[in-house]
Amino acid sequence: MGHYAAVWDHKAAIEISKDWNGIDQVFLRNSRGASAKISLHGGQVVSWRNDQGEELLFTSNKAIFKHPKAMRGGIQICYPQFGDCGLLDQHGFARNKIWVIDENPPPLNSKESLGKSFVDLLLKPSEEDSKQWPHSFELRLRVSLAIDGDLTLTSRVRNINSKPFSFLFAFHTYLSVSDISEVRVEGLETLDYLDNLRKRELLTEQGDSITFESEMDRTYIRSPKVVAVLDHERKRTYVIGKEGLPDTVVWNPWEKKSKTMANFGDDEYKSMLCVDGAAVERPITLKPGEEWTGRLMLTAVKSSFCFDQLELQSKGF
Known part of the structure; x- marks a missing residue:
C-alpha cells in the first residue's frame, strides 16, 4: 500500500468505506474542508463539496444506487461509446x-501531486465485455482534489490489443444549479454543434451565450479548452477546463422528457445541467501499445469574476 503512504506524505486525506450495497467508495478531503466521494461502481464521482460544505454536483432524488446500473447524477465515465448505439449499454x-x-x-x-488528495482507479475488460466489444484495454482514472477545492479527473486508455481499436469517451458531468432558467453557458459562442434532437443536424451557435428555455442536447465540436457556467441566483460560476477532449456536450431534458425518464424527478431538470468534456464527434483510434489521455478540471468560484478573468486564471490550461 505504498501508494497510500505517498498520499499521506502529501498531507492529503483519503478514506475508504463501503456503501449500503457493500461497494467500496473513496472519500477525499483537503485541509480547508472541501471533499469528493468516488464510488468504485463505475468509477463515478458521486459528490463534490466546497469548503462551505455545499454540494456542487447534482444527484437525482430518485437515483437508484444499485449495481449494475449507473446512478443518475455525479460524474459518469462514458466509455467506449456515448449515447445509445445499440450494441452496448x-x-x-x-x-x-x-x-x-x-x-x-x-x-x-x-x-499532479503537490497538496492534493487523490486516488487512482483501474478498469480492465471482463469476459462479458469482450464478447460485446472484443478489445483488450486498460482504463485508468485519477481523481484529485486540490487545496483550493478544484476537482480534476484524468483518464488514460491504453490499447493492449494486437490490433487497433476506436472508442468514444465523455465525462458526463451533472452540475447542481439553482434554476436552469437563470443559468447561462459562456465560451461556446459562434461554434458549430450537432443537434442531437434533430438527428445530429450540424448548426452554428448564434447566441452571445447559451441560455435554456426548452430541452437541449447538443455536441459542440472543436470547442475551447475552457467554458463557464454562470448561475446568477446562486452567484456561482463553474469553470470547466479540458484536455484531450475536443467536444463539449450540453444537455438538459426539460419538462416533457423528465417525465419519461427513470430515476429522475419530474421537476428536477430545473436544478441540474450537464456540461461534458467529451470526444464523441469523431472516434479516438489507438494502435497497439498506444495510450490516450483526457483530463477534466472543475472549479467553482463566486460569480463576481467575469469569464475573461476566469479564462486567464484557469490553472493548467
Whole structure:
C-alpha cells in the first residue's frame, strides 16, 4: 500500500468505506474542508463539496444506487461509446462496472501531486465485455482534489490489443444549479454543434451565450479548452477546463422528457445541467501499445469574476 503512504506524505486525506450495497467508495478531503466521494461502481464521482460544505454536483432524488446500473447524477465515465448505439449499454459499460484501486498507477509529477488528495482507479475488460466489444484495454482514472477545492479527473486508455481499436469517451458531468432558467453557458459562442434532437443536424451557435428555455442536447465540436457556467441566483460560476477532449456536450431534458425518464424527478431538470468534456464527434483510434489521455478540471468560484478573468486564471490550461 505504498501508494497510500505517498498520499499521506502529501498531507492529503483519503478514506475508504463501503456503501449500503457493500461497494467500496473513496472519500477525499483537503485541509480547508472541501471533499469528493468516488464510488468504485463505475468509477463515478458521486459528490463534490466546497469548503462551505455545499454540494456542487447534482444527484437525482430518485437515483437508484444499485449495481449494475449507473446512478443518475455525479460524474459518469462514458466509455467506449456515448449515447445509445445499440450494441452496448447506453454510454458504454465503464459506468456500470466495478473498478479496482490501481496499485501501480502512472508516476506522478509534482504538479499532479503537490497538496492534493487523490486516488487512482483501474478498469480492465471482463469476459462479458469482450464478447460485446472484443478489445483488450486498460482504463485508468485519477481523481484529485486540490487545496483550493478544484476537482480534476484524468483518464488514460491504453490499447493492449494486437490490433487497433476506436472508442468514444465523455465525462458526463451533472452540475447542481439553482434554476436552469437563470443559468447561462459562456465560451461556446459562434461554434458549430450537432443537434442531437434533430438527428445530429450540424448548426452554428448564434447566441452571445447559451441560455435554456426548452430541452437541449447538443455536441459542440472543436470547442475551447475552457467554458463557464454562470448561475446568477446562486452567484456561482463553474469553470470547466479540458484536455484531450475536443467536444463539449450540453444537455438538459426539460419538462416533457423528465417525465419519461427513470430515476429522475419530474421537476428536477430545473436544478441540474450537464456540461461534458467529451470526444464523441469523431472516434479516438489507438494502435497497439498506444495510450490516450483526457483530463477534466472543475472549479467553482463566486460569480463576481467575469469569464475573461476566469479564462486567464484557469490553472493548467
